[in-house]
Amino acid sequence: MAQRRTTSDMRLEIARLASGVDVYRDWVIQAYRAAHGTDPDLNQIVEPGQSFLDMFDQNPSVSAGDYLLRDLRMWYSVTADEMHGGGSDIDAFLTHFRAETGFDFLEETGLLPKLAAKVLKRGHVTSTQEWRMLRELTDHSGQTTLAPADLARLSSLMARFEAAQ
Numbered sequence: 227m228a229q230r231r232t233t234s235d236m237r238l239e240i241a242r243l244a245s246g247v248d249v250y251r252d253w254v255i256q257a258y259r260a261a262h263g264t265d266p267d268l269n270q271i272v273e274p275g276q277s278f279l280d281m282f283d284q285n286p287s288v289s290a291g292d293y294l295l296r297d298l299r300m301w302y303s304v305t306a307d308e309m310h311g312g313g314s315d316i317d318a319f320l321t322h323f324r325a326e327t328g329f330d331f332l333e334e335t336g337l338l339p340k341l342a343a344k345v346l347k348r349g350h351v352t353s354t355q356e357w358r359m360l361r362e363l364t365d366h367s368g369q370t371t372l373a374p375a376d377l378a379r380l381s382s383l384m385a386r387f388e389a390a391q
Contacts, residue, residue, distance in 0.1 A: 231288065233286045233291060237279070239291075240278055240279060240291065240295060240298065241275075241279055242327075242329070243275075243278075243295070243298040244275030244279055245275055245327055246327045246334070247274070247275040247301065248274060249322070249323050250323070251271055251272050251273075251274060253322070254271050254272075255268075255271065257315075278294055281294060302334040302335045303336070306331065306335045310355060316358075317358065320332070330363075332363070337359070338359065338362065341359055341360060342360060342372055342376070345380065345383060346376060346379060346380060346383075349383070350386070350387065351383055361384070364384060
């Protein structure tokens with residue numbers, strides 16, 4: 227039987243994901259300052275993570291928690307898609323994000339398991355972008371997304387792609 231989620235558990239998960247929103251928000255603000263010498267219009271970037279907790283605290287119910295968790299995970303997916311094709315600055319952000327939060331940004335999107343399955347089925351990595359994203363999965367020693375045999379095969383496919391570059 228599945229364990230029933232409590233509002234306390236949901237609040238902890240919202241807080242965990244919201245902390246990542248804050249890490250991203252700070253990174254965007256710092257990048258804007260570096261490029262323009264001024265602060266960005268704060269209405270043009272993601273809300274502080276605390277706003278998600280405030281919304282939950284106003285209505286601490288399972289349905290509100292489900293809604294906010296879906297919303298946060300959607301934000302992670304959309305933001306990851308916007309970062310797609312970035313370069314070393316994105317790689318540095320993803321490394322910093324994991325160090326600050328203790329979890330992987332891309333894993334929260336659900337994108338990495340789908341991409342890994344696609345590459346394993348296809349039998350090869352097709353682009354630097356795919357390779358970069360999969361590296362987030364293979365470089366993370368605590369990953370539980372892939373079985374050890376699949377991880378080894380994926381690492382081999384990535385090495386083959388890298389050698390061909």
